[in-house]
Amino acid sequence: MLGVRVLGRSLLSYLVLQLACGALFFGGPSETVRAVGLVAVPVIAGAAVTVGALRHRLVRAPAWLALAAGSVLSAAG
Amino acid sequence: MSLAPLWIDGVDPSGVGGKAVFVLAYLVSAVGLVTLVGCRRRGDRVAVLDAGMLAVGLGLLVCVLVEPSVSAAGVSGEVRAALLTYLIIDVLLIAVAARVLFAGLRSPRIWLLAFWVVAQAVGDTVFAVQVLHGSFRFEGPLFVLWLAGYAAVGAAALLPGREVRQGSGRWHRAVGPVAVAAAVVPLPVLLLVHAAQGVAHHVLLIATGSVVITVLALVRGLVAGGSSSAAPRAAVRWSAARFTAGFLVLALLPLGGLAYVAVQQSEAAMRTEVRDRMEVTASVSAQYVGEQLNSLRTLVSSYADRPSLVAALQRPGGPDVGAVELHVRSLYAAHPDLSAAWVLDSKGDILAISPAATSVMSSNFAYRDYFRGALDGDGAYISEAYTRAAPPYERVIGVSAAVHDAKGRVVGVVAIGYRLGAFRTFSTRLADVQGCA
Structure with missing residues (x-):
């Protein structure tokens, strides 16, 4: 129960963070801030996938890591 | 950044x-x-x-x-x-x-x-x-x-x-x-x-x-x-x-x-496409027919105005048939699509025809549209299409003009028969060229 609650909190924090980054991109005061918001979304997504796969022992972890790599790579592109 | x-x-x-x-x-x-x-x-x-x-x-x-x-x-x-x-x-x-x-x-x-x-x-x-x-x-x-x-x-x-x-x-x-x-x-x-x-x-x-x-x-x-x-x-x-x-x-x-x-x-x-081509063909054909008929009217009128023909028809004692035949032969030879050329007296009796057609030599053609049209009009007249009385009995258009003497009296009628087949041949050739035959 506690673990579920922790995971739920993690998910909620992640979504809030992503929402904030999205808001930065769409409503940022400067180009720099907007660019940071834009890059942050896929990077944070990749990090979240990595954390979720390793920390919570998801089934087919390598596949999840590939998805994480894809997200981060798209940010690097 | x-x-x-x-x-x-x-x-x-x-x-x-x-x-x-x-x-x-x-x-x-x-x-x-x-x-x-x-x-x-x-x-x-x-x-x-x-x-x-x-x-x-x-x-x-x-x-x-x-x-x-x-x-x-x-x-x-x-x-x-x-x-x-x-x-x-x-x-x-x-x-x-x-x-x-x-x-x-x-x-x-x-x-x-x-x-x-x-x-x-x-x-x-x-x-x-x-x-x-x-x-x-x-x-x-x-x-x-x-x-x-x-x-x-x-x-x-x-x-x-x-x-x-x-x-x-x-x-x-x-x-x-x-x-x-x-x-x-x-x-x-x-x-x-x-x-x-x-x-x-x-x-x-x-x-x-x-x-x-x-x-x-x-x-x-x-x-x-x-x-x-x-x-x-x-x-x-x-x-x-x-x-x-x-x-x-x-x-x-x-x-x-x-x-x-x-x-x-x-x-x-x-x-x-066919309609377009047919329209072109019809337009060109109509123009061709008009030009052909105008040229025939001019041709016939020029012969009707010839003084020598007037003189031959007015000769005392009757028309000089020999001289009239010369004119008729010349007229027939003037256009390749003519079926015949002939001259009638003022009553519609045929005097001379080229090519020679003995079957109609004693005939009277006063009833023909081209004869009456020539007498009624001033210039050359183009008749309705009709079938010739002489061999080869083909369909022709009559183009005729009255011959007047110095006093304006009608002394005869010059006429030609233009083969309708000539128009058909032209239209067929044109359609062939247009690709819609």
Whole structure:
């Protein structure tokens, strides 16, 4: 129960963070801030996938890591 | 720091360096998704076939509607290749996600991944259209889709662990066919629209895709019928038969419609072309006839005004038939399409005719339209068509003019018979040249 609650909190924090980054991109005061918001979304997504796969022992972890790599790579592109 | 040189390079229509990394990112993501869901329920061949049909249908729609491979103004071949790659991978990712959903497997994690795939595909399609049309901007709903898709992937991994459930019920079984139908039904419509517009460059592609989908549907029908127990097997067979029949109709309808439209258009085009050519032929023929008749009137009038002919007809003691014959022969030789030339006295008795026709030498032709017309009018008269009294009894138009003496009295009538066949020959030759004989 506690673990579920922790995971739920993690998910909620992640979504809030992503929402904030999205808001930065769409409503940022400067180009720099907007660019940071834009890059942050896929990077944070990749990090979240990595954390979720390793920390919570998801089934087919390598596949999840590939998805994480894809997200981060798209940010690097 | 601007947006373009950074992350956006991969989607920037003018960027080059980022595209390779971006494509690599797509490929890595695709490998991850395939590995993640590709091993589930390996035996569910129906879901695989449904996903295949969906992929072919969506791929065709993207190719036809977005046309990423067609050169557009200001878009380099490299950019088009990148767009095409994005879209192909998107379609494949949708097929992979659809394969899981069609198999009835449901979990929030799968739904989130499916949302990511769909968001990416829709975003990339809109992006491709905007780039090809030169309307791409670094803002708007397009980025909402992309960013929401990435957020969904992370959320899928962070979700509390839940088992994948096997869906059941009618709507679960219907999801696959409905989704496939939604992707396939627009194809025959597009085919008909393209046929109606006379655009042929996508017809072969759509037709080939339709055949592939039909084959997949037939295979699906065979595979779906192979259940183990009797009652479900009958139900599944009936369902498979309906599915297959539906796809056959979908495949045959566009072909029938295409054939109908093609025949209609071909006939309409042919009719229009023939009508145009006939109008030209008729116009030219009418002009030719008018010119010919004018020249004949001039010719006949010139002979009627000849003083020597007037003198021959006025000779005391009766007309000088020998002199009149000379004039008639000369007149007959003046035009190749004349059937005959002759001179009558003021009462309509024939005096001389060339070529010689003894059967009419003692005849009176005062009843003929050309004779009365010559006496009534001032200049040369063109009669209605009639059949000659002398061999070869052909249809001619009479052109005649009265011969007047110095006091204005009629002393005779000069006439020629112009063969109607000459007009027909000209029209036939003209039609041959026009290609509508």
